[in-house]
Every structure is written in C-alpha cells, then in structure tokens.
Amino acid sequence: MKRYLILAEGFSHDPHYGKTMRGVVRYRPHPVVAILDSKRAGETYEGIPIVASVADALPGEPTTALVGVAVAGGRLPPEWRGILRSAIEVGLDVEAGMHEFLADDPEFADLAAKQGVELRDVRRPPADLSVPTGANLTHGAQVVLTVGSDCAIGKKTVALELDREARRRGLRSVFVPTGQTGIMIAGWGIAVDAVVADFLAGAAERLVVEGAERGDLLWVEGQGSLLHPQFSGVTLGLYHGSAPHVLVLCHAAGSTEIEGCPGHSIPPLPELVELHERSALPARPAKVAAVALNTSRLGDDESLQAIEAAERETGLPTDDPVRFSPVRLVDAVLDRLPAQDQLEAPGIRAG
C-alpha cells in the first residue's frame, strides 16, 4: 500500500506549475500524508499538512515521494536535488513525471540502488512505439477527447469527472491518461508529450486501443491547445491519434490570452469550436458536444452568468463539472456519440 509525500517546494500554491500535486490530492489514488513546501510549512492544503522537510513528514509514514510540480520543459530545478536525495536517503520510492529521468541520473540511481528504493519515471515512453496502424479507427469503443483553449485549465479534470459520472450511470467507462498526473492517478497510460514526435499519434492510438480493452466509453485526457505556441503539435498528434468521435471543449472563463505567452490571444469560443471541428481528420469527423467551463476564478453569480453566456455564444450545453455538475455534459456527449454500429470511420474497414 502506497502512502504519498508530495514534493511541491516553492509551487504548492501555484495552480499551473503545481497541477500534478493538485490532481493527485483531488483524486487521491493513494493516501497523501504530507506536502513538502518549506515556504508554507505549518499550513495545510485540502486537510493535508504542509511540512518543511522530508524528515518532518516521516511521522505520517510515507512510502513514496511524488514530484508534484511540473516545470516548463519538464526539467528539474537544481535546488530540488537536495530534496530528492533526502527522500531517497530515508528509504522512500520516488515517482516523477519530468523529461529528465531520475533513474538515468547517476547520483540518484546509485543512491536508490544503495537504499533499495525504486525510482519511477512515469513520463518514460514505451520503447517499442511507432506510427499508428489504423487500429485507432476500428477498436469498437466510443471515444471522447477533452480539448481546450490553453494548458492547465482542467482538460484532465473534466475527463476524470465525466468518466466518474458515466460510471455512476453503470456505463463501462474509462479515463485514458495521456500525461504524468493522469498516469499517477489512474496507474497506467503514456505521457504523449514525452514520446519522439514522429510517434505522437502512434502513442495515442496505443492508448485508445488499450482503453477499448478496458471499457466501451473512453474519456481521453487532452493536452495543450491547438493554438498554444509551445505545445500545439502534441495537441494535434493526440487528437488525430486518439481519433475521437466527440470533443468536449474546455475553457477558463474570461481568459483571452494563453497563460505565460503575452500577445498570444485566445479567440472567442465559437471560433474555437469551429477550429477544432475543422481540424478533425476527414476519415473521423468529430463535433464538439459540450463546453466545460472552468469558473474557479469567479464568484457563484458570475459563474452562472459565464456559463449562460458560453451556452448562448456556442449553442452548446455548458457547465462547470467541478463547481456544479457533470450531468448535463455527460448527457450532451452521450447524445452526440454515434451508435455502436456506426463507430467506424467512413471509408475505413476493420481488420
């Protein structure tokens, strides 16, 4: 049984860079005994104590230190090396989702071998990836992809919430993880942003094919945005490789510019809907079935107004599945999904 100490030094307050911590705390795949962030030691986050050091977390009996922050580009800030050393030295396994693999770092690898602990790099891609084979169009499951106007606005959370609601209804529904936090939450998956670029769609195909073995209705965690100046390639590769039948468009209410990228504007929602539908493969047209609005920066009244406005602008069912309810969004998706005997792509023949 795993018990997590989440390492979030300097970022436990940050919704963007601390999104791995937030996701793991929210969905708690395993108990979280403490969060490490020396600048906020003594406070709590969602009822979990924040501590100043690995030693201070030991009374909670953690088994595993989890790197809870995602830095742009995925590389480890130098001040973190000491924290990771102390986690390994006290006998904790370490799970991380950076582009720089802990197990490939000679210092950490030696120390881990000496202490008999495991270093798990969840972003390390499978060694045998290749290009898609076409199996993404013929596996027989219904596929929904969450897409969005920016990074870190809730594409993963929306997929998790809608999957949960679908399972509540008795459907054989599966969350399909495509990034580090999703993998930590669900215990399987591939971080598609870490694969060789040529194999992006191949990795996405493998995920939906595996998802189709696990269930009938797949909620694929989206990545980035088609208009993100840094990550759009990952977004389109995941889109075409996962070959969704239906899209859910995620947006942070009120955002008009890509976070961290001044001058890169976010177009109005109807344009985003049209861009995403326009970008589908002709062999697998996909429509946006609903809008998931992240209203976490708004008050209650403003949130309802923002949802109504988005619904009016796009003509699509809109809700905040975290603040309010996933019910209408799941209804809208199920309405738009093709029937089981209509799932295959036009012009594509199975096997």
Next chain:
Amino acid sequence: MKRYLILAEGFSHDPHYGKTMRGVVRYRPHPVVAILDSKRAGETYEGIPIVASVADALPGEPTTALVGVAVAGGRLPPEWRGILRSAIEVGLDVEAGMHEFLADDPEFADLAAKQGVELRDVRRPPADLSVPTGANLTHGAQVVLTVGSDCAIGKKTVALELDREARRRGLRSVFVPTGQTGIMIAGWGIAVDAVVADFLAGAAERLVVEGAERGDLLWVEGQGSLLHPQFSGVTLGLYHGSAPHVLVLCHAAGSTEIEGCPGHSIPPLPELVELHERSALPARPAKVAAVALNTSRLGDDESLQAIEAAERETGLPTDDPVRFSPVRLVDAVLDRLPAQDQLEAPGIRAG
C-alpha cells in the same frame, strides 16, 4: 572531401521510401560514386552506377556510406545489418537518419571504433532543447514554410528550388532543413520529427533563429501534413514553432488520398488553403502565397492543365518548380511577405 556510396537496398526504385537517396542525388552536396541495391545491380540512376554490394562500390573510392532509405517509423530492417557491417568493415564512415541511432548500437559502435570510422546519426536531436521562448517572432528574418497535402510530395524540394531562385536574384536566402535528407544536403539543421514531442516547437524556433543568423529570407522545409493521420502533430508543431509569415502549399497533382493510408482522403485545394490559414497562430497569421504542384506523374500537356486548374480553383499562382520554373512562385511569395519593418507579430514586442 566526402564521396558517397548510397545504401538503398530494395528501395532505389521507390519515390517514397527512397526519398533520402533521391534528394541527395538531386542536390549532390558531395559526389555520389555508387548506389547499392542488389536487385537492380548493373542499372544506373541519374548516371550513377547501381551495385550489388559494398565491395563492388570500392573502385569508385567512396569515403562515406549514406543510408538512403527512410522506413516508416525510421527503424532499420534486419537485413540491413549485414550491409552496414560490411560498409564499416571496409573503413567507410556511415551517415544515417533513422530513429534508431547507429552509434547507440553496441555492435556497430564497437566495429566502428575498431575500424576508426565515424557513425553520424543526423536525426539525433540536440541535448538541450526546450519549449520556444518567443524568439521565433522577433528574429528579424522573413520566413516561408512549405506545407502540403501529404508526405513525400516535394515540400523539401520546393523549399530548395525556391531558395535557389531567390539566391539567383541576389537575396540573402537560406534553406532551413528540418528532416534527415535536408540536413544531409545542407549540412546543418534538426530533424524535428525525432525530438521529444514537447520540444517540437522549440526545435523549430531554434532553426529559424539560427536561419536568421545565416540570412534574411528563410525557406523552412515542411514536414508531413496537417491532415496526415500519422504525422500531423509534427506538422503543426513545426508550423507554430517556425512561425512563418507566408506558406507555399505543395500537392501532388491528382492525389485524393494520403499515400499508404486508405480511407484518409485529401480535400480539394481551396479547403487545404483555408485549413492552413485557419491553423496559424493568431499572433502570426500566415497566408498561402502560392501552390507548388508536383506533376511528376503526368505528361507535359496534362501537367499544364493541372497547373491551370489548380490556379483557377485556388486563385493562387501555381507552378511545378522542378518540371517548369520556380520564378512565378518566388514572385508570389515576395509579393506576400511583409516589409522588413512589419515582420514582428502583432502584440509581440521584440526582446
């Protein structure tokens, strides 16, 4: 002084998988003394003798064996190991552009060390890539990207031909290589399809920033297609990361389906123009200035008819720069490029 033996076993006749061989033969960065393809030994290709074995090529005094075929996914067919061993054993350096790096293969690495020859993996990405910084919008050069309806239809060739014509006119024009063959021809570049997916746009940014140090007018070699079910992620990452001012749309006359992907149709040219313009970053809108039509499968009369038809359909200057002339295409691009003082993106301020 390099002298190439091109290894093309089984593929010297194949315009798709043999495209590295064809590019290197066409632009001849170094003399090519022979092509190895046992099934066509005794024939010639563009005046170059085709031989059955490495030994048969030795009278031409090659210095370097170049892997001239690109297999899907970039992996080495097993039967090739023997050919590569014999090249190394007779003392040739080897250049290759596969995803599997020759220098990381213990057998080849040992043999190369013993023979004192070099193994050059041109697809190996720089170790220090990251996400774009915004320098792709402020470097001060004019950027043209070739895009297209499919792989292997001439996006690299069009960039090379238009660059040559621009240099003929006295412009400080530069071909910017983004794939293995382009790198072999130009002697620099990054194979963007081989980088970690998160760093796609960052690699493209680095290429245009380096290009801007080499000249004022950059012709960036496009990759894949926005509608290619296998490689579209690379295409969009390269598009947004290279942040072109103007696009040249490449298409193989008469093609209506992605090669090797039955059921994946290619939409009509006006739709392709619109899709590409629609997919630009709002901060760097790009228009298609011209259509480069690959008419290599048509007769002379049909070619002229196809060019006229494409011009009528799209309203854009169209030509086959290989069969006929790059002049009108370069004219059209120069007409559409923003003036030197208008190069920066709206809303982006130079560093």
